[in-house]
Amino acid sequence: MSPAGWGRDLRLGLRFAFSGGREGWLRVTLTAVGVGLGVALLLLSTALPNALSVRDHRERDRSDYTYSQTPPPRGDDTFVIADTNTTFHDKDVRGRLVEPEGPKAPPPPGVDTYPARGEMVVSPALEELLRSDDAALLRQRLPYKVVGTIHESGLIGSHELAYYAGASGLADRIDGSQVARLKEYGSPNPVAERADPVLVLLNLVVIVVLLMPVAVFIAAAVRVGGERRDRRLAALRLVGSDSAMTRRIAAGEALAGALLGLVLGAGFFWVGREVAGSVEVMGVSVFPSYLNPSPLLAALVAVAVPAAAVLVTLLALRGVVIEPLGVVRTAKPARRRLWWRLLLPVAGLGMLAPMIGKGRGDGEFNQYLVTAGVLLLLVGVTALLPWLVETVVARLGSGGVAWQLAVRRLQLSSGTAARMVNGIAVAVAGAIALQMLFAGVDADYTKSTGKDVQRAQMQLSVPDGRSLATESARFTATKGVRRVIALSEGSLGDAAWGTDSGPAKSTQVTVGSCAALREVAALPTCRDGDAFALHGAEYDTDTATLATPGRVLHFSPRGDEGPDVTWTVPAGVRRAETVVDPTGMRRGGFLLTPSALPAKAAAQVSGQLYLSLDPTVPEAAEYVRNVAVSMDPLQNPSVWSATERSRGYDSIRTGLLVGAVCVLALIGASLLVSQLEQLRERRKLLSSLVAFGTRRRTLSLSVLWQTAIPVTLGLLLSLAVGLALGAVLLRMTGTGVTVDWTSVLSMSGAGAGVVLAVTLLSLPPLLRLMRPDGLRTE
Known part of the structure; x- marks a missing residue:
């Protein structure tokens, strides 16, 4: 067939799509809406790299840290x-x-x-x-x-x-x-860090998992109204069109919906781009101007979506015989073959297998193999699900009227049911694999701080020149503060710190009341004026040598220069065993009560306040911050947490959650469009059943069963594929295979919840269609 003939037939299909009256326009509109939602999300995905890049550049351009470099001299431009x-x-x-x-x-x-x-x-x-x-x-x-x-x-x-x-x-x-x-803002010499191979792997898998359901839904959207379309094509055969020409005309109709979908998708994206400037998701916000798609990627979407519409339509019509007097589709179709469907996930596993056990220490993961392997595994879900639905529903037995109506409908058109569920199955399979991967590597990126959040929840430093006792009393009186542990900390050495050689041996010194010192050591008895030498510290080897009565020790000055302040180890210094302090450390050195500290040494130690908050006061932390700022505008008390997480890992996880919200919204909207189209095509059938006395409750239950059966099968298949993909990804990172069943079940439940919500939303249109007057024809 010449290109001119192809063009003529496609143009004829385009004309039929827009000249079919109300029915044709409704069909094209439904197709365009489904395609448009997918295109909008694809455009958003192509815009995200630019948005992240702009955010990074803005952050770098306003950077104002010198990282301890020598400051420039004062001038008229500083x-x-x-x-x-x-x-x-x-x-x-x-x-x-x-x-x-x-x-x-x-x-x-x-x-x-x-x-x-x-x-x-x-x-x-x-x-x-x-x-x-x-x-x-x-x-x-x-x-x-x-x-x-x-x-x-x-x-x-x-x-x-x-x-x-x-x-x-x-x-x-x-x-x-x-x-x-x-002299200027910005980071002139940004440091390029070596990319963590596991984080790169996470990025790749997140992108594939989020975009694959979009592609599935676009492919399903162009097949909206397939049964009615095939019956219309029979009329073309009656006026002389051959089978090949008929299929090309059908492809032209699908192309019309895809082209209109591109226009709607651009509109949806523009609206979403403006809305993005007014929302914040998981603490992340952007300006609309950030979301500018890459011209090359946008052009790829504009070409790929119509091409996919034509290709999907031609592939779908391969198994349909369109004759002048009707469509040979009501006959029992040939059973779907399993062998080639299994090749897709097997090939995907084969691509990922060479990277098993690679971990972080053996270079980068091959990005092309990772992308292709994950894609083939997820595409395998779309290939296996129609076979699984067909095989299972063919063996379902008798039941109630609603059950029989649903099963018989699925036996006649299992492919349509599988197409509706494909997107959910792919999304859930990818989400399960990602949740397994995140759960497996979470410990590598989440570290314990060691801080005892039961004893204190906030910490701040007392500025120089401020009385530790006075500031401690201020915070003790602050609303929401239950207890304050006030300690001053410094260093002692066996020689003056300002000399060229400096001290050969040094240790820590901690000053506080007896109650405060008991937070860091087990004291036998204590009263003001006592001094103690700590034993049992983790990294202290000099205290035992320095704790000789009569030995003169030198305080480390605050800043580059300062007076040489000494302290003589008293004859009555006692031994005390160190314990884990609120920061999680076993500190060493000397413990001094306030009276044991030389007056001149008060300026050589820095005060630290550890605050325990009242959990029944919701604004306790805000009251503490306000008091701290009134003490010193540069104060920013730190809030303790038991663990801390890598920022790069956290940003990927946040990106996954934001993307999952968008994909689930797309899934729900596209499913609703598909469900409404299915109901519209069966309007006369539903009206006939109602006219013959079938109860509406029975028909509603049958629609629910028609959704529940393929959804259940799809979730079971996605569970198997997701667990397999998750296990392979974990082995690739050198992590033991573990299954976080809570996350797995929550992902499956989220997918089922979206389908349930769509089913409930489709019930009102269903009830309107179930009227005997639906049999009226013009």
Whole structure:
């Protein structure tokens, strides 16, 4: 067949699609909506890499850390900036105090001019939050006048909470970490870290698992109204069209729906792009301008979707004989063969098998083999499910009327039922495998902090020049604080610290009340004025040597220079056994009560407060932060947690959850469209059954069984494939195979829940269709 003939037949199909009256337009619209939803998600997927790249560039462009590098000398183009990040109701607030030192100092990205002392510019989200009734405690913490807004170029997301506040006197507090002098914003020499092979593997599998259901649904959407279409094609045979031409015309009709779906998909994407700027999912937000699809990938989608529509239609019609007097489809179809369907998952396993046991230490995983192997395993689900549904329903026996109606319908058109469930099965199989992989490697990226969160939940440092006892009393009186452990910490050496050689031996010194010292050691008896030498510490080897009565020890000065303050080990120093302190360490060195500390040494130790909060006071942490900021604007008390997780791992997991929400929404919408089309095609059949006295409850139950049987089979198949894929992925990472049954069952339950929701939403249209007047014809 010449290209001209193909073009003529496809154009004829396009004309038939749009000139078939109300019925034709409805069919094309349903197809276009299904395709459009898939196209919108594909466009969103092509835009995500650009969104992540923009976020990274924005974060890098506003970087203001020197990482302890030598600060530049003060000039008319320098500024001093201090990190004042805080947290409010579990939301991070990015804060900076800024002080320009000359007229040429560049303002922060997204800020027109520096705010004056006592003023601040804020992000739109923070401005909105500060105006709300729930932000009274945050307004107390940020006692600055809002004079401007940070523009989009200075933010990484539309919901980011950020501010720049004007300050003075920051130069005296430059320390190279929290406070720094700079000439420009941004990280001029970003450090490229070696990619973790396991995280790369997770990224690849997440992308494949999220996009595969989209492709399945697009393929199913172009076959909407297949039975009615085949009956219409019989009329073409009657007027002289041969079988090949008829199939090409059918492909042209599918192409019409796909092209209209591209237009709708672009519209859905544009609407979703605008909506994305107003929502926050799992703490992640973006600006609409971030979501710009890659032109090359967008062009690929524009070409691949219509081509897939034509190809799927031609493949679907291979087993259908369209004759001038009807469609030979009602006859019993040939049984589906199993052998070639098994080749797909076997080939996928074969591609992944060479990488089993590779782990992290043997180079990178082959990205092409990983992608192809996972794809073939998931495509195997779509190939095996029709055979499984056909085989099982052929053996189902008798039952109630609703059961018999459902089973007979499935026996006549098991392929249609399997197509509706394919997307769910693929999504659940991929989700199960990913949950197994995440659960298996979670321990590698989640580390214990060792901190005892039962004894303390927050920690902060007391600024220099502040009395530890006074600040401890302030926090003790703070609402929501049950207990305060106040300790001062420093170092002692056997020689002055400012000399060239420095001390040969050194150890730690901890100062506190007897009650506080009992948190770090088992003390025999204690009263103010006592001193103790600790034994049993994990990494301390010098205390036993230094704890000789009469030996003179030197305090380490705070800062680069300071007076040489000494302490003589008293004759009455006693031995004490160290215990695990609230930070999870067994500290060594000396313990001193306040009276045992030389007066001049008070400036050589730094105060630490460990706070235990009252869980019945929901705002306890906010009250603590407010008191800390009133003590020192640079204070940001740390909140303790029992574990900490890798940021890269956490971001991938967050991306999976965000993507899963989008895919599940697509699955639900596409299933609803398919279900409504199925009901529409069976309108006269349903009306006939009602006219003959069939109860509506019976018909409703039959529709429920028609959905439940293939869904159950699909979930069982996805469980098997998902467990197999998850086991292979775990072996590839060098991790033992374990099954997190809670996650597996929750994934299966989520898939079943989506189908149940779609079924319930389709009941009202079903009840409207079950009327005897549906038999009326014009």
